[in-house]
Structures are given as C-alpha cells and as structure tokens.
Amino acid sequence: MKRKTFELYTALMQRIDPLGPSLPLYDSQASRAIEQRAAARLPPHTLMERAGQAVARLARAWQPHARAIVVLAGSGNNGGDGWRAATLLQRTLGPLGAHVHVWSLGAAERQPPDARWAREAATAAGITHGAAPPPWPPDLVIDALLGLGLSRPVEGPWARALDWLQHCPAPTLCVDVPSGLDADSGRWWAAAPVRPRGPRITLALLTLKPGLFTGAGRAACGEALWFDDLGVASGADDLAPRAWTTPSAHWPDVAALRAAHDSHKGARGDVLVLGGQPAPAGGGVGMTGAAILAARAALRAGAGRVWVALPAAASYIPAFDAGAPALMLRSGDAAFADALHTRAVVVAGCGGGAAMAPWLPRLLQEAPRLVLDADALNALGPVAATQASPDTIWQTRAQRGWTTVLTPHPAEAARLLGCDTAAVQAHRLHAAEALAQRLQAVVALKGSGTVVAAPDATPYVNTSGDGLLATAGTGDVLAGLIGARLAAETDGRTPEMEQRMVAEAVAAHGALAQAWKRAWPPAANDLIA
Numbered sequence: 001m002k003r004k005t006f007e008l009y010t011a012l013m014q015r016i017d018p019l020g021p022s023l024p025l026y027d028s029q030a031s032r033a034i035e036q037r038a039a040a041r042l043p044p045h046t047l048m049e050r051a052g053q054a055v056a057r058l059a060r061a062w063q064p065h066a067r068a069i070v071v072l073a074g075s076g077n078n079g080g081d082g083w084r085a086a087t088l089l090q091r092t093l094g095p096l097g098a099h100v101h102v103w104s105l106g107a108a109e110r111q112p113p114d115a116r117w118a119r120e121a122a123t124a125a126g127i128t129h130g131a132a133p134p135p136w137p138p139d140l141v142i143d144a145l146l147g148l149g150l151s152r153p154v155e156g157p158w159a160r161a162l163d164w165l166q167h168c169p170a171p172t173l174c175v176d177v178p179s180g181l182d183a184d185s186g187r188w189w190a191a192a193p194v195r196p197r198g199p200r201i202t203l204a205l206l207t208l209k210p211g212l213f214t215g216a217g218r219a220a221c222g223e224a225l226w227f228d229d230l231g232v233a234s235g236a237d238d239l240a241p242r243a244w245t246t247p248s249a250h251w252p253d254v255a256a257l258r259a260a261h262d263s264h265k266g267a268r269g270d271v272l273v274l275g276g277q278p279a280p281a282g283g284g285v286g287m288t289g290a291a292i293l294a295a296r297a298a299l300r301a302g303a304g305r306v307w308v309a310l311p312a313a314a315s316y317i318p319a320f321d322a323g324a325p326a327l328m329l330r331s332g333d334a335a336f337a338d339a340l341h342t343r344a345v346v347v348a349g350c351g352g353g354a355a356m357a358p359w360l361p362r363l364l365q366e367a368p369r370l371v372l373d374a375d376a377l378n379a380l381g382p383v384a385a386t387q388a389s390p391d392t393i394w395q396t397r398a399q400r401g402w403t404t405v406l407t408p409h410p411a412e413a414a415r416l417l418g419c420d421t422a423a424v425q426a427h428r429l430h431a432a433e434a435l436a437q438r439l440q441a442v443v444a445l446k447g448s449g450t451v452v453a454a455p456d457a458t459p460y461v462n463t464s465g466d467g468l469l470a471t472a473g474t475g476d477v478l479a480g481l482i483g484a485r486l487a488a489e490t491d492g493r494t495p496e497m498e499q500r501m502v503a504e505a506v507a508a509h510g511a512l513a514q515a516w517k518r519a520w521p522p523a524a525n526d527l528i529a
C-alpha cells in the first residue's frame with residue numbers, strides 16, 4: 001500500500017510509541033464507565049460502528065492484499081466489533097474478490113444488544129459464518145474472540161479456538177485485547193502459547209488498558225500496538241487512570257549536561273555500588289562483574305563520581321577497572337570507614353551474595369538514599385527476622401524523608417511478599433503496590449512491562465525495552481542507572497519525584513535495548529559501551 005493511503009486509513013488512530021510520552025491506562029471498570037457514558041449521549045450502536053470501522057481500516061492498511069479473511073467472533077461486544085468489521089471488509093473488499101468468513105463461538109441469544117445488532121447486520125449482508133474455521137487457509141485473521149470481558153481460564157471450544165489462533169501463521173489483528181489476555185493485569189488465562197506464531201498487531205479501542213503493557217501483554221499484542229479512542233477521549237476526564245505508561249526517555253539529558261558550563265563532578269552526583277563478591281579464592285562466588293556493571297552504568301549515565309565497594313580484603317580488590325578507569329575501587333570496610341554510604345546514593349546488592357546480610361542493617365539505618373537490588377533483597381528476609389519489629393525501619397526511613405528503592409524481579413518480589421512467583425505475575429500492579437506500601441519505598445517490579453510503584457501513588461508501567469534485555473547483568477545495569485538518576489537530583493525532592501525518576505531510569509534502560517542495531521545480541525556491558 002502506498003504510504004499516503006496507509007496514512008489516510010490510520011489517520012484517526014495512533015501507533016503507540018514505546019519511547020513516547022506518558023499515557024493514561026484505564027482498567028476494565030473505568031473503560032466500561034467511559035463506554036457507558038459515551039453510549040448514553042450517542043445514537044445507538046455508534047461506538048460499535050466506529051470500532052468496526054477502525055478495525056476494518058487498520059486491517060486494510062496493514063494487509064492491503066488480503067483476500068481470504070477469517071474473523072473469530074466471541075459472544076460479547078468484542079465479538080460484535082468483529083462482526084461489524086467483517087461486514088465492512090466484505091463491503092469494500094468483496095468487489096475485489098475477497099471473502100470474509102466469521103468463525104463464531106458462544107450462544108447468539110446471550111449476545112449484548114450492540115453485538116446482536118452487528119451480527120444481524122452481517123448475516124443480512126450475506127456474510128458466511130459457522131462454528132469452525134473455513135477449509136481454506138486465511139491470509140488475514142481478525143481476533144475478536146475475547147476482549148475486556150475475559151477474567152477466567154479459557155477452556156473447551158474457546159481454548160481450541162485460541163490454540164488455533166496462536167499457532168496460525170497468517171497475519172492476525174487483535175481487536176482491543178488479544179484473546180487470552182487479562183486487560184487489567186496482563187495475566188495469560190490460557191494454555192495456548194503467549195507468543196503467537198504469525199505476524200500480529202493489536203488495536204486497542206476506547207482506552208489503553210494496563211494489561212496490554214505488562215506481564216504477557218507485550219508478547220501477546222505482537223509487533224505493534226495501535227489505539228483508537230473512538231472519538232470519546234474526553235469521557236475519562238474525571239476517572240483516575242489505573243496506571244500511566246512511563247515518561248519518554250528524556251534522561252540522561254546530554255544537552256543539559258553540556259549547557260551546564262560552570263558545573264563540576266560533585267554537582268553531577270555520587271554513587272556508591274556495594275556488591276560484587278570476589279572469586280572463590282577471595283572467599284566469594286565470583287560476582288565482581290555485577291557490581292562493575294552497575295557502577296559503569298552509573299558512570300555512563302552521567303554520575304559525577306562512582307565508587308565500587310567490594311566485600312573482600314584489600315588484597316583482593318582489583319587496582320582499577322581497565323574498561324572504566326574512572327571508577328574508584330575499594331573494600332566495603334574502607335567505604336564504611338569514610339562514611340561514603342551517608343553521602344552518596346548507595347546501590348546495594350549486585351552480585352553481593354551472602355556478604356550483603358552483615359552490611360544491610362547499617363545501610364538501612366544510615367544511608368539516606370538507598371537502592372536495594374538482587375542479593376540485598378535476598379538478605380532482607382534474614383535481616384528482618386532478627387528485628388523485633390521489621391516494619392519499623394521502613395517507617396523510620398520514610399519519616400526522615402529518606403529514599404528507598406527496591407528493584408525485585410518477580411521471584412524476589414514473591415519472596416518478599418510471602419507468595420509464589422505465579423501469584424506476582426498474575427497481579428503485577430497489585431504486587432508492586434503492596435510491596436511499596438509495606439516497605440514505604442519505590443518498587444520497580446522487573447519483567448516485561450516493569451511496574452514502578454510508590455506508596456499511595458498511581459504506578460507507572462514501562463513501555464520501552466524488549467527481549468534483548470533477558471540476559472545476565474542487565475538488572476545490574478538498571479540498578480546503576482537508577483542510582484545515577486537519583487544522584488543527579490541533589491536538591492529537595494518529593495516522593496512523586498522519586499517515583500518518576502525511577503520510572504525515567506527504567507524507561508532509559510529499555511531504550512538502550514531498543515537502540516541496539518547490530519546483528520548479534522548485546523551482552524549487558526555492550527548496552528553501556
């Protein structure tokens with residue numbers, strides 16, 4: 001399709017840019033409220049007509065040569081959108097030799113009024129339909145099986161249809177929410193693979209939902225996420241978003257650093273990385289590299305001075321890091337003796353192993369700006385067990401206006417919450433919020449669509465990054481970036497600012513992966529080379 005025609009077809013919709021501005025995300029309850037309000041002031045079926053048109057337009061823009069089209073339509077309004085799109089596609093593409101077939105599931109008599117209207121209009125227009133896929137191979141599939149209404153496991157014929165959908169090699173356009181995905185949480189409700197076999201895009205309607213961006217959401221949506229607000233964007237003014245997507249990655253701001261001609265290294269902020277057990281000969285497990293990665297990342301992101309404190313005797317501390325000679329290496333004991341932890345932003349944990357446990361109580365009591373990662377998180381449980389009232393330390397830190405950031409991956413979050421990893425992944429926003437509330441801290445729950453939560457605040461869900469980040473050491477890089485982001489702001493700050501700063505660092509971390517252009521995948525150090 002010519003570029004101009006593509007732009008014409010998609011003019012009223014927006015392709016979501018993973019590095020774009022922060023957008024509000026509405027859960028199913030708010031989305032339904034917005035829908036009901038809009039429906040009340042518009043002529044009957046207007047929203048479904050607009051939804052069907054949007055789907056048909058994007059289908060034609062994306063796959064202009066498709067002539068064998070299957071629409072999987074469920075029994076709710078998501079299916080209604082599919083029926084409507086089928087009619088509109090048959091009307092415009094039929095004269096060009098196209099055939100549109102609806103594979104319909106669920107009882108027609110239980111359909112909501114809009115969906116019934118769309119189905120009846122389709123059958124009156126002669127659209128073929130049945131309870132099975134057509135015998136011919138499709139060159140375009142429209143998934144309108146389950147949308148906002150899914151909140152239980154997909155079983156029986158629905159599960160078989162979903163399995164077909166996930167294994168189908170044909171390009172697939174998902175309507176509103178990929179079938180199988182929970183719109184609120186990003187949980188995957190089906191046994192079918194989350195990662196579809198063929199090319200796939202998703203068109204969100206009316207609102208963007210949090211589940212599209214976290215957990216299984218990114219993989220389920222496919223290569224691109226499009227959004228059409230159906231002309232009722234203003235309907236949500238008084239409704240609180242469930243979350244926001246992360247702000248665009250405007251940090252590190254190289255131009256601002258250049259413009260600060262009268263600046264000096266002290267003004268850029270200090271970071272102290274505590275971690276990196278030495279090799280077995282030095283009494284550790286050989287994780288020095290983790291601390292080095294975090295420290296290099298902090299330096300790369302603009303921190304003025306970065307120290308690495310290793311849990312080893314002075315004789316085991318490397319003289320310097322040949323890859324980043326600006327790093328200052330010393331023993332943990334020396335760093336504490338200098339009270340560095342009271343002045344710098346402390347990034348603790350990265351490869352620290354069991355050596356973190358003895359340091360942790362002191363850090364919690366004395367370090368005003370603390371990022372706890374990996375082994376520091378693992379050490380929290382044993383440390384808390386030795387305290388009479390484990391929650392007091394978090395309250396005290398908050399009352400002093402001190403900063404605490406935790407960066408757990410799902411298994412670490414599960415350990416801290418006393419549940420299993422599956423429970424965290426099924427409710428990523430809730431899990432991050434619960435941890436933030438309990439520990440009075442900013443929590444970055446890692447994984448696809450990192451959630452950045454803070455006490456009594458609306459969480460951010462990160463949109464940047466991709467599967468390239470699934471390799472050893474990228475978590476250490478993230479911890480270092482968060483440290484540098486917090487260190488860059490030396491003036492007064494609010495909890496909201498801190499949450500936003502962590503979200504910016506998370507967004508910048510994802511942007512590193514997206515900027516990777518070479519044929520071979522990057523190791524963690526390549527991302528900050």
Ligand SMILES: NC(=O)C1=CN([C@@H]2O[C@H](COP(=O)(O)OP(=O)(O)OC[C@H]3O[C@@H](n4cnc5c(N)ncnc54)[C@H](O)[C@@H]3O)[C@@H](O)[C@H]2O)[C@@H](O)CC1
Binds near residue numbers: 146150152
């Ligand atoms: N009413 C309208 O005009 C509009 C509707 N919209 C569409 O409507 C959708 C929401 O519609 P609904 O609320 O009807 O929800 P859905 O169409 O997502 O699903 C509801 C139906 O699916 C069934 N169902 C749920 N979970 C199931 C499972 N695991 N196995 C089998 N069946 C299951 C329910 O019993 C119900 O019959 C949105 O996702 C969107 O696509 C939007 O286009 C906005 C406009």
